[in-house]
Amino acid sequence: MKATWTTLLHNAKDWWKSPRGTVVRIEVLVGLVAISMVFLAGFGSLRRRRRNFFAQTLVLGAYLSTSLVSYTLGSMQSSQVKSSMYPFWAVSLYILSDSADSITAYSLDDNSQQMRRMFQTFLCVFYVGSLAVTILNNGGGILLFFDMVSFAFLKWWQRNWACEVASGSWNLNKMVAVYMKLEHTKSGVLVPYDAATMTGYRYLVDWPLHEPELKAATLYAAAPDADDARAIHLEKIWQCKRLSSEQRDKCLSFSPFHLLRRRFFGFGCGESPRQKTHDFVFKGLLAKNDSGTIDYGRVFKVIDVELAFMNWSPVVITTTPDVVFTLVMLAFIALLEVLQLLLYWTTIWGTVHLACHSVRRREALRRTREDLAFKIRSCISNKYSYWFPQRNKCYWQNKLGQYSLVESVRYKPILSKALRAFLKLGPHISIVNSEVIYPAMNVGIRWSAGKPGKPVELSAEVKEALVQSLECTQGVLTNGQSSLRSNGAGDLSWACRHDKMQHDSGTQERDKLQVYVILTWHIATGYCELGAKARGNGRNNHLGIATKLSKYCAYLLMSEPKLLPGHHYDTRRVFEAVVEEAVELFLHNEQERYEAMRRLPNQLEENIFTNGVRLGKQLEGMEEGARWKVLADFWAEMLLYLAPSDNVKAHVECLAKGGEFITHLWALLTHAGILERDQRVVAGNDIENAWGNEPCAASRDGPGTGMSCADCGRSSRCMQCFK
Template structure:
C-alpha cells in the first residue's frame, strides 16, 4: 500500500517540479525515490521466516530437514518486491534524475547494479518455490515482468547517456559542426517566415550519412500540405513548437561546451529582434516560444522523453502494454493464491490473507493505470507533436491523408489547463527581510532568507523587458544608465550606477532596491496610496525580483558569491536595526526620514552626491534612502515610476547573460526563473555575456 502511495506521489509530483517551487513537491519526490530502495530491502527481508517463526508454526513440524532461511512467509511478498523494483527504476517518464550531475555519476551505475541484484533475488525465490501449476504460472509472469522492467532500465540508461555527453544519438557534436557553416547554406533570410533558417529540428535523423536533417525553413516555408495554412493559429502553434525544439538544441550544445559561432551573425540577432520581437503584439508569442524551449530543455535533462523519441516508440508502447497485461495476470494469480494456504508454492508458502490480496491488487491496478497514463502523457506531449510534424513534412503519403491533417489541427489547439511553468516571479524586500513572529523565525531555519510570496508575472513586465532587448543596439546592454539619460536624470542619479572594485554591481542593485522600496513606502503612506500606476507595479515587482535573485540565486548573477552574500547580510542587519518593531508604512517612512533627513541637502551633481553620501554614511541603507529622496524630489510621480520601471527592466536584462549554463538548467527542476527566459532570449540574439562596462 505504501508503494501504491509512492506511485501516486511520483505520478502527480514529478511533473509538477517544472511548474512550482513548492518544498513539499520537491522533497516529496526526492523522499519517494530515496525510500524506494530501503522499502524494497525491507520487503525482501520479510519474505523469509525467521528461526523463531518457523519453530513456532505447526505447519513446519514435519519439515525440519528444510533450510529455514528458504521458507517463504508470504508468496505475495514476491509480487510486492517486483512492484517496488519497478517503481524505482521503471519509474516515471516525468523524472529520470533528481539533479543535473546524476546523469554521469557513479551513483547511477550503483543504482542499476543494486536493482539487478534485488530482481535476481526475487527471481531466485520464485524459481525455488514454484512447484505446482499456479506457482509456475507466477514464475512465467515474473520473467515477463522482469523483461519489461529491464527495458525500462535501458530507457533510463539511454536518457542519462543522452544528457551526460555528446553522443551519436543526441547529435550535439554533429550540430556544433553544422552550425559553423549553416549561414553559408543560404545568403538571404527572413526571420518572420524562417526563410533561410536551416536550423535542424530532428538532429538524430541527421547523424546518419543516409539522412538529411528536417530544418526549420522546410517546415515553415515549403508549403507542405496542411503546414501551408499560415493563417491557422493551430498550425502556427505547431510551427512555433518546432522552432522551440530547434532552439533548445542550441542551448544543449552550449551546455556541452561547444562554441556558438552564429552569435556573431546579424542573422541570429534578426531572428529575435525582427522575428520574435518585431512588434509589441509579438512579445507574448516570443515568451511562449521560450517557455516551450525551456520545457524541452527540462525534459531532455531530467526525464526519459528524449530517450523515447530518439529510440523506438513502438517498443516502448509494447513494453508498457506488456506491463499492463502482466499486472492483470498477476492480479488474477493473487486471487487464486488467496484461496489456498500452503500448496501454491509447495511447502514453502505459509499463509496469504485477504488483506494481502487486496493490497496486491490495489498496487497492481495503480501500476496498470500508471503505465497507461505514461503512454498517454507521451503522445500528448510536445515531443510527440514535433516528431509527428517532422514525419509529416518528410512523408508524402502522410501529406495526402486527411485523417492525419485533422490530427495535426487537433494537436495544435492550445490547452488552458496545460502550462509550461508557474508564470510567477519570486519577491524579496530587504526592508521586510526580518520578522519577530515565531512562525517566520521557524521558516527561516529552513531557508536562508525571508522571502515574500511570489507574484504573477504580468504582461506589462514582459513587455518592459522585451522593449529593452528590442532596443539593445548591436547587443549593447545598459545597467540602467540609459533609462536615466532618457528621463533627463543622469546628472543627478548616475552615481548610483557607477561601479568599481569597492562599489560592485551587487551594491548598486541593493542601493536602487532600497530606493525603490522607500518610494513605495512613501506612496503607500501618502494621500495617494490607492493610485496604482502600471509602471509602479512593474518597478516594485522587478525591484523585488532582482533582489530575490541576489538573495536566493546569486550564482546566476555577476560578481563573487561571498561578496554578494556578505553585502546582503550587512544590509539586512542595518534594516533590522533601523526598522525593527515598526509595522505601518507611515511609521517606517517617518523613521527613515528622521534618520536620514537630507531633504534640504539634495545634491545637484554627481560630485556633490558622492561627497555627501560618503560624508553622511558608508552604509548601503543610507545610500539607498538618499537615492530614494532624490527620486522623491521629482515632481511628477508618474514619470518617477516610469523611470524606475525602465531602470529595473534594463538592470534585469543586463544581469541575465551568463556562462553558468548548468546553473540555469538546475533551476528548471525547481520551478524555473524568469531570468532564465531572458538569458535564453539574449543567447539566441547573439548576446552571450554582459559588457565589461555598462553602455550608457
C-alpha cells in the same frame, strides 16, 4: 484498564509475528511503494511549477522509493511464510520502480551515477531470483513470471537509456555545435535570410542520429548535412503550409533547445556574434503581427516550452497498479502502458515529432498504412488540444519571487542581544571557535533579513516592459544608464557607478559592482513605494512594474545568488552587510520606516543603504508619473543586464525546482547572440542583409541630419546609429 491495554499489545505483537501478519505487513509495504510511485508519476512534474516546501520536499521520495523497494524485497526473502504471489509482486515492484519514477534525478549529478544504478539492479535481480527459485513450482506460474521479467527488463532498459541520454549526449551536442558554425559560414553571405519567415534559418529541429560521413566539403567535421532530405530545420517547418501555428511554435522552441543545451556541455556558440543571430530574436520572435503589435506572450511562451524540453524526457514514465490482487495489478500496468503511448502524442515531444513527420511526408510519398497512422496520431493530438486547451498553458511557475529589504528587515531586542552576547563570549570559551561563531552570525543576519514575500503573477505588463526595453537597446545591454538618459534622468547615473566603493581584486569589478547597484536602487524603490503608500498614490502601472522587478532582483540576491553576476559568496556577503546597515537604522523605528529614512541626515557615513535613501529622496523630487516611469524602465533594463551568465549548471538545476524567470531571459538573450554583458560586436560578413535590415529613423533621414540615437526614438544606444 491497564491489563486490557497490556493484553491488546500482546495480541497485536503475536498477530504481527504470525504468518498472516507477516503477509499483511509485506502487503502494506508493497502498497506504500505503489502509492509513492504513483505520487511521483502524477505529481513529480509539480516541482517545475511550484516553489513551495510541500512540492519540493515530497519529490525527494524519488530517493526513498528505491530504498523502500529494496527493503520490501528483503522482507519477502527473509519471511518465514512464502506466499505464492511474492515473485509476481516483486517483479511488479521492479517494473514500477523503472516505470513510475517520473523524477529519476533530483540533481544533475544523479544522471551519471551509473555504478549505483547497476548495483541496485543487481540486488533487485538477486532478491527476485531467490524468491522465484524458492516459491515457484508450476509451469504456468514460471511462464507468467518470465513474461513479467522480460517486461521488467524492457522498462529497466528504457530508464537506463533515458539517464544515459541525459548525461552522455556529448556527441550530439558536438554535432550541433559544428553544424551551427558551418551553417553560418556557408549561408552568412550567399543565402539571404528573413527572420520573419525563417528563410535562410536552417536551425536543426530533427536529423538522422547516425554518425555523419567525414568529407572534405565539411572540412572533415562531424556535423549533420542541412541538404539531407531527412534533416528537418526551421526553414522547412515554415515552408510546410499544413502545420498549424502551434506546431510551428513548438518546433521553434525545440530547435533553440538544441542550441541552448550546447552551453551546458561547454561548447561555444559560433553563431552568436552575427547579425543573423541577432535578427532571429529581434526580427523573428519580436516581429510585429498583422495588427502592427508585438505578441509579448508568444515570445515568452516559446522560451517557456524550450526550457520544458530541457527538463522533460519523452520516455514513457507512468504506471499505476493495485497491489492487493496480482491480476488487477498486471491489468493496470498493461492498461496504463497503452494510455502512455497514446498520450505521448499530446506532449510537446509528440507535437514536434508530428510536425517533422508532416514535413517529410510533403517531400516523399508514403504508403497508405503510414498515412492512416499519421492521421490517427494527428487526430489524437488535435482533439486533446481542443478538449484541454489550458493543460499546457504554462510549463513552469508563472510567478516572480518577491523580497523587500526595506519592509522585511526585522529587529527583536531580546534575541539580538542574546546572539550578540554569545558572539562576544564565544572566543573566550575553548569549545567554541570561529568555525562555530561565523555560522551563528550568518544565522542571525539571515533571521534579521526576514523571509521572502508571496510570489506574484508574471503579468503581461511586466513582459511588455522587458521586451520593449530589449527592443530599444537592440541587445546593447547596460545596467540602467541607457534608460536614465532616454528618460532625461542622466543626473541619477551616479547610482549606477558607485565610484567610491572598493572592490575585491578576486572578483571582476564590473560584476561585483552590480550587487551595489541592485541594492542601492532597490532601497530607493522601496523608499518611494513607502512614500506613495503614505500619500495614498498606489495606482500606477509603472509603479507595479518597478516594484515587482525591484523585489524580484532583491529576491534573487537573497535566494538565488548563483544566477547573478559575480561569485555568489561575494553577493551574499554584500547583501548581509546591507541587512546589518538597515537593522541599525530601524533599531527603534521599526513601525515608522518611511519617516526614519526620510529624516536620515545626508551627512552620515556613505554606504549602500544611505546611498539608496539619498537616491530615493532624489527620485521623490520628480513628478509622480515620471518617477515611476524612470524606475520601471530602469529595472526592466537592469534585469536584462543581469541575465547573461556562464553558470549554465545553476540555471539547469534551478529548473528542477520550478525555475526562475531570469532563466527565460538568459535563454532568450542566448538566442539573440548575447552571451556577455559587454557591448556586442557584430561580425562584418553579414551585417547588411537585403531581406530586411531596416535602419532606424536617424539613418533613414540620411547623413548630416545631426540626429542622435536618443533622437531616433528607439534607444540612446541604437544599434543602427551605433554602427
